[in-house]
Amino acid sequence: MRPVLLLALLFAVPAVAAPVPLETYIGGRVLASSAAGETAYIYEWPGVYFEARFSGDSVDLKVDDDQNNLYLYVDGVHKLTLTKPGHTTVALKDLGPGEHVVRLEKSSETQASTGKFEGFFVPSPDRVLPLPHYDRRIEFIGDSYTVGYGNQSRGQTCTVDDVAATTDTSQSFATLTAKQFNAAYRIDAFSGRGVVRNYDGIAPGDTLPVMYKYTLFDKSAGVAEDGWTPDVVVIGLGTNDFSTPLNIGEKWTTREALRVDFVNTYVAFIQSLHAKWPAAHIILMASTKYENEVADAVTATAEAARTDGVTDLETIIFSGLDWQACQGHPSLKDEAILSQLLSDRIARLPKFH
Amino acid sequence: MRPVLLLALLFAVPAVAAPVPLETYIGGRVLASSAAGETAYIYEWPGVYFEARFSGDSVDLKVDDDQNNLYLYVDGVHKLTLTKPGHTTVALKDLGPGEHVVRLEKSSETQASTGKFEGFFVPSPDRVLPLPHYDRRIEFIGDSYTVGYGNQSRGQTCTVDDVAATTDTSQSFATLTAKQFNAAYRIDAFSGRGVVRNYDGIAPGDTLPVMYKYTLFDKSAGVAEDGWTPDVVVIGLGTNDFSTPLNIGEKWTTREALRVDFVNTYVAFIQSLHAKWPAAHIILMASTKYENEVADAVTATAEAARTDGVTDLETIIFSGLDWQACQGHPSLKDEAILSQLLSDRIARLPKFH
Numbered sequence: 259m260r261p262v263l264l265l266a267l268l269f270a271v272p273a274v275a276a277p278v279p280l281e282t283y284i285g286g287r288v289l290a291s292s293a294a295g296e297t298a299y300i301y302e303w304p305g306v307y308f309e310a311r312f313s314g315d316s317v318d319l320k321v322d323d324d325q326n327n328l329y330l331y332v333d334g335v336h337k338l339t340l341t342k343p344g345h346t347t348v349a350l351k352d353l354g355p356g357e358h359v360v361r362l363e364k365s366s367e368t369q370a371s372t373g374k375f376e377g378f379f380v381p382s383p384d385r386v387l388p389l390p391h392y393d394r395r396i397e398f399i400g401d402s403y404t405v406g407y408g409n410q411s412r413g414q415t416c417t418v419d420d421v422a423a424t425t426d427t428s429q430s431f432a433t434l435t436a437k438q439f440n441a442a443y444r445i446d447a448f449s450g451r452g453v454v455r456n457y458d459g460i461a462p463g464d465t466l467p468v469m470y471k472y473t474l475f476d477k478s479a480g481v482a483e484d485g486w487t488p489d490v491v492v493i494g495l496g497t498n499d500f501s502t503p504l505n506i507g508e509k510w511t512t513r514e515a516l517r518v519d520f521v522n523t524y525v526a527f528i529q530s531l532h533a534k535w536p537a538a539h540i541i542l543m544a545s546t547k548y549e550n551e552v553a554d555a556v557t558a559t560a561e562a563a564r565t566d567g568v569t570d571l572e573t574i575i576f577s578g579l580d581w582q583a584c585q586g587h588p589s590l591k592d593e594a595i596l597s598q599l600l601s602d603r604i605a606r607l608p609k610f611h
Numbered sequence: 612m613r614p615v616l617l618l619a620l621l622f623a624v625p626a627v628a629a630p631v632p633l634e635t636y637i638g639g640r641v642l643a644s645s646a647a648g649e650t651a652y653i654y655e656w657p658g659v660y661f662e663a664r665f666s667g668d669s670v671d672l673k674v675d676d677d678q679n680n681l682y683l684y685v686d687g688v689h690k691l692t693l694t695k696p697g698h699t700t701v702a703l704k705d706l707g708p709g710e711h712v713v714r715l716e717k718s719s720e721t722q723a724s725t726g727k728f729e730g731f732f733v734p735s736p737d738r739v740l741p742l743p744h745y746d747r748r749i750e751f752i753g754d755s756y757t758v759g760y761g762n763q764s765r766g767q768t769c770t771v772d773d774v775a776a777t778t779d780t781s782q783s784f785a786t787l788t789a790k791q792f793n794a795a796y797r798i799d800a801f802s803g804r805g806v807v808r809n810y811d812g813i814a815p816g817d818t819l820p821v822m823y824k825y826t827l828f829d830k831s832a833g834v835a836e837d838g839w840t841p842d843v844v845v846i847g848l849g850t851n852d853f854s855t856p857l858n859i860g861e862k863w864t865t866r867e868a869l870r871v872d873f874v875n876t877y878v879a880f881i882q883s884l885h886a887k888w889p890a891a892h893i894i895l896m897a898s899t900k901y902e903n904e905v906a907d908a909v910t911a912t913a914e915a916a917r918t919d920g921v922t923d924l925e926t927i928i929f930s931g932l933d934w935q936a937c938q939g940h941p942s943l944k945d946e947a948i949l950s951q952l953l954s955d956r957i958a959r960l961p962k963f964h
Binding site for chain 2: 318337340341347412413414582
């Protein structure tokens with residue numbers, strides 16, 4: 259009998275277990291890729307986050323990103339920032355027993371490089387808990403204001419490196435507002451882009467409604483049909499269309515032609531969103547900057563959209579910010595003001611009471 | 612025989628090994644405290660760092676700090692920032708085989724709260740490698756300029772929170788210079804403090820030469836005799852003595868009385884350092900700001916110190932900075948300029964060729 263006993267004991271040895279991946283809530287547009295039985299998620303849009311629940315006192319995360327800063331939260335507390343970490347596995351230990359929520363959030367903006375999230379892992383299957391669940395969902399579509407471009411800066415003069423170091427999407431009004439309502443969110447925003455015209459006429463054709471069709475900015479991957487259905491869609495566009503004079507060679511020869519194209523294109527974009535998500539409440543945001551040109555065009559857009567049947571739509575025209583962040587962008591103080599303005603409106607919706 | 616066999620097999624099970632602490636190089640003043648056979652290090656001065664070498668692909672670190680930001684470097688690359696992490700164990704895994712250097716560095720300034728480093732750990736004793744070794748040693752003594760007060764800010768207007776968020780001692784000219792020479796360093800600097808008078812006369816008596824005697828700012832712990840012997844001592848003091856008008860009730864009734872006290876006290880402080888480290892080269896730094904009052908007093912101090920026998924001493928009087936960081940402090944651009952000025956001088960010393 260001895261050999262049998264020995265074998266039984268060997269199998270009873272608690273070997274070092276292979277880490278078990280956690281089911282993960284994905285906040286934002288990502289491209290799933292599978293290799294060797296493991297799924298990773300390639301991301302490029304700002305503010306993308308990954309969140310999972312587990313029990314026990316440790317969790318690992320694997321990431322491959324040499325361009326972005328990523329915030330790691332445990333139970334809602336920002337514990338670590340991964341600073342352009344490259345291909346890295348980080349573990350948090352000694353978290354104490356019981357249930358925990360782990361969350362990784364992209365805080366920086368990169369317009370020409372992707373990162374890859376390779377998963378959260380726990381030591382054994384009994385540590386796995388079901389996905390976080392969200393009853394409320396908000397989609398944000400916009401430009402640098404929604405990204406939080408340079409918002410951590412305490413001055414307007416910024417180099418490219420300064421902007422990279424001071425952009426914190428986790429502190430943009432979009433993220434602040436969503437978290438206040440404990441809502442799931444997506445931030446489909448791209449600094450410098452407009453409805454028909456980008457900042458100073460750059461990258462003609464690749465406006466936000468065009469980029470919006472893609473998960474990756476090189477247009478190699480469209481947006482997957484993943485069932486995402488927002489309750490509210492907040493759009494902040496128009497600043498880049500109107501903030502600079504028209505250059506020779508651009509598509510429009512007069513401001514009026516630009517304005518007409520803007521309104522028509524914006525209405526069509528809004529209609530496409532409304533057709534996809536007919537129950538969603540739509541909010542258009544615009545500042546009074548640039549002698550009200552943006553605000554007037556957005557107000558005209560809202561009227562036209564309502565006339566065309568998109569009635570569950572309102573505008574927020576804002577002013578009174580200090581614009582003290584990079585290149586005159588909203589400061590952290592301004593982000594709080596914008597979030598308050600927006601939250602007051604969203605709080606009126608039954609689901610967000 | 613069965614029970615004996617069973618017992619033998621149970622002991623042969625490769626149990627999860629207890630983590631092995633790494634011998635750690637301590638850069639800066641700390642207070643060692645032992646509990647349950649483990650040594651922890653309480654720190655409060657800026658720029659304190661902990662560094663260790665190991666082989667293999669993982670390392671743990673334990674820290675208890677709810678006020679500071681701490682940078683974690685692996686092989687010289689900044690991988691993580693611990694953001695006021697509290698009592699936390701962080702592990703880096705999948706680092707690849709071979710030798711690695713891990714380093715934790717305090718980047719923020721706190722003047723009234725300590726943090727505790729509880730050690731680096733590896734899974735087994737064969738992963739332990741000897742301490743990092745430094746041939747060159749620099750001590751920095753100073754005020755907010757040496758701390759790197761608000762240096763990440765892109766504007767001069769900063770709240771208290773802004774200053775906390777934008778102070779990065781890892782980017783002060785002191786740290787930049789030491790790292791350029793691969794030198795060990797200590798940063799004994801305290802924002803707002805002067806030689807005889809602090810900024811605007813605050814905290815009278817608790818000047819930098821007084822605080823310098825302590826490891827912790829509540830004066831509960833003096834400086835341990837640990838054999839630290841710098842090759843170079845760089846002192847940047849005087850700005851806080853002279854940058855504000857004298858207030859009624861202060862010790863000095865005229866600027867001249869302040870100046871005389873400054874020179875006498877500064878010379879005595881320099882002499883005490885020279886007596887302790889007779890081979891150390893001493894560099895006094897001062898800006899031309901405030902109508903040269905600081906620079907003139909520091910120049911007079913240098914002359915008096917030389918007359919008194921401290922001959923291995925020079926001054927760096929600097930101007931031409933942009934002062935665009937919080938409350939007119941040196942910006943990151945300025946830190947680079949100051950580091951270059953200082954490095955040019957230090958490079959002339961035989962040991963730093």
